[in-house]
Amino acid sequence: MTRRPRIAMIEDNEDNRLLGRALLEDRYDVIEFATGPDGLSGILAEPPDLVLLDISLPGMDGREVLDHLRADPRSATLPVVALTAHAMAGDREHLLKLGFDAYVSKPIVDEQDLLKTIERLLPGREGGLA
Numbered sequence: 001m002t003r004r005p006r007i008a009m010i011e012d013n014e015d016n017r018l019l020g021r022a023l024l025e026d027r028y029d030v031i032e033f034a035t036g037p038d039g040l041s042g043i044l045a046e047p048p049d050l051v052l053l054d055i056s057l058p059g060m061d062g063r064e065v066l067d068h069l070r071a072d073p074r075s076a077t078l079p080v081v082a083l084t085a086h087a088m089a090g091d092r093e094h095l096l097k098l099g100f101d102a103y104v105s106k107p108i109v110d111e112q113d114l115l116k117t118i119e120r121l122l123p124g125r126e127g128g129l130a
């Protein structure tokens with residue numbers, strides 16, 4: 001794709017949003033949402049190329065947001081990456097079973113892991129970093 005990919009980040013922690021934006025904005029257009037309902041309506045109004053989705057969110061948690069995204073034809077096949085706290089390590093395989101395409105640990109300390117995960121899932125990418 002020639003245009004910059006658009007990534008939606010739904011994350012209620014402002015520090016995590018700032019860090020995510022700092023790591024991504026050189027390569028991608030980043031749109032941020034702080035609650036599940038805001039993220040869901042924003043994504044459905046203008047679907048991005050990939051979603052980074054926190055699990056613990058006010059209003060509607062990440063699992064519920066994912067269910068709504070998968071149920072809507074505008075977003076059913078969007079790549080969705082779960083942002084998971086280290087303490088949730090035991091739940092990660094469960095997240096894949098729920099339909100998340102991948103997960104990334106928070107706080108994000110491994111920039112390459114994040115970028116590789118995103119590039120692997122973006123439509124039309126060969127899986128390598130450009």
Ligand code: MN
Pocket residue numbers: 011012013054055056057
């Ligand atoms: Mn959270």
